[in-house]
Amino acid sequence: MTEATPIRILDNPREPSFRPAMDYLIDKRAQQFPDSDDFERLRVQSKQLKQAALSNLPALLEQAEAAMVANGIQVHWAETIEEAQATIHQIMLDTQATTMVKGKSMVSEEIYLNHHLEAHGLRAVETDMGEFIVQLAGETPSHIIMPAIHKSKEDIAALFQAHLDVPYTLDVDELIAIGREQLRTEFEQAGIGLSGVNFIAADTGTLCLVENEGNGRLSTTAPDVHVAITGIEKVVAHLADVPKLIRVLTRSATGQPITTYVNWIHGPRKPEERDGPRAVHLVLLDNGRSQLYQKERQQESLQCIRCGACMNHCPVYTRIGGHAYNTTYPGPIGKILSPHLTSLPDTPDHPKASTLCGACHTVCPVGIPITDLLLDHRAQATLPRREQWIWRFWSMFNRHPRVYRMSLGLMLRLYPLLPKWLGGWTRHRAAPALSHQSLGQKMAARPKKGVQSGAAS
């Protein structure tokens, strides 16, 4: 795909403000990290664990594969989203299942799995409550942790009424009960289940999944076949590393000290066991990650453990919402990750859509310098010719004080001649009024004062 995807501001009055939702998540996270020194210590620890794993990534992938195969897990590698789609499609055909129940998986979103299966006459049912809501609405998740965060209770009540033939209710417990009943029938019948993976431990071949609802457990327990899919960057060296990373993951994501379920999967059921899938597959997706791995600095975005804290703390995300980014992964991490994932369209606007306030870097539990990486993207971007000239002039003016002062004086004098209509800006606002004096002139006109009062003003 070569068509560029712009940031798309949604003008939907029904889309509620993200501010309260983000404040809720920010507050819950803050309660879990009351001591900033303690957070810094945990963050250094997590960052080092992830960096140590990444610096040894090819060997760890081979070690993990050997451990998983020894445990009876079938490992598949996919370079592209087409390969991943085809692999899962084939497993589904071999299983003779027509419906797949899905636990939450952003990588499955990344490969457009539901769309692919549906195009081949197969059903994929999202079972995470948020994902289920988003699927009913024919949308995509607007947040990697809270997929339906853009929907109000009223939206969901209307959606359920329209699609599930249930009475309109605004009682959240009732709405959840409706979802539960609806999806129980799916779990009862499904022959294949899919899940994501939060961490793979290379030494033991463990697939680790964290979740709150139990749909992840059901998707990996009830059907006869379990397919897990994840990116190649999710491997860590030791099972003993996983609790340390979970400590920062769930606290950063939802402000929970731990999720309801931490599920460790080591393979298909053994002959004597009475439940669990009879076959477990793991699809390891590349989709640009190995190229990203070769890029100095940018490679640090592979440290991401997908907690979503950077979204929650981002003033731009809070203002425009996840759908505006038009990429699978929205928000600050999405801006530095999406350009490298080959399935995604070019996103030239994304690095610019940041105030560089640094909140994302401050809260990142694995210390990804998101703002620095955004600046790198900006530096590497090829600007349109006109913009290049503008910046060249800007730079020239700023390097030559005399030219600067002269043109500034000229500007101030000629300003009234400028048109009152300034494109999109003046459609809803008045044109900005320019001061009659430059800052330099104002400063010069000031009576001389002591240093102290000058600094305080």
Added chain:
Amino acid sequence: MTARAAILSRLKAGVFRQPVATQAAADVPYPLPTDNLRAQFIERLSETHAEVRSCDAESMPQAVVDWMTDIGAQQQWVSQTSALGQQLWKRKPKDAVWVDPQAPMDQDRAQVFHDIGLAVTSSHSALFETGTIALIPDQHEPRTMSLVPPIHLVVVHLSSVVGRFEEWIRRYPACAEHTNVLMITGPSKTADIQQTLAYGAHGPKRLLVMVVE
């Protein structure tokens, strides 16, 4: 070239910046409280929205059966082969309907998903810090037991409580030999609708914990 070979060769051609050589932050020790562990552990469990009762080892089987009777679920899953299950079956009230889970996903799934009101399981150990209960399901207590019925009653021995997750994994490295290991903290929940917390999303709506001293 296979996808595997292509991916690995690209990774081997790259160099990930070596981790900064600063001292890796060591785990802060997390000792268990020395006075009144039971009361404090029960408090942690209650914070997770679990319902808690406690008893001593001797009265445990009867205390569990009494709790089951108080709940009064129509059909209940009790293993006939697990150590805990065998103790309970000896005390089964005459009119209670108890069922051994058998192979839960290979039989009438409608019954499993809709008729069983409660399941009782034992536990492997627990984490004090987060009020988490570790389960290692096996052929005697299959994993569906702690997942599908709307109420899960689990027996936890106070002597199995560990400080926190990091220590737990150091103490039980052999957990990796089991097909499935579960850490459970409170009942199933979701806040996916307008950040409103609701219990019983897909797993048990209620988690009952019998703490045995």
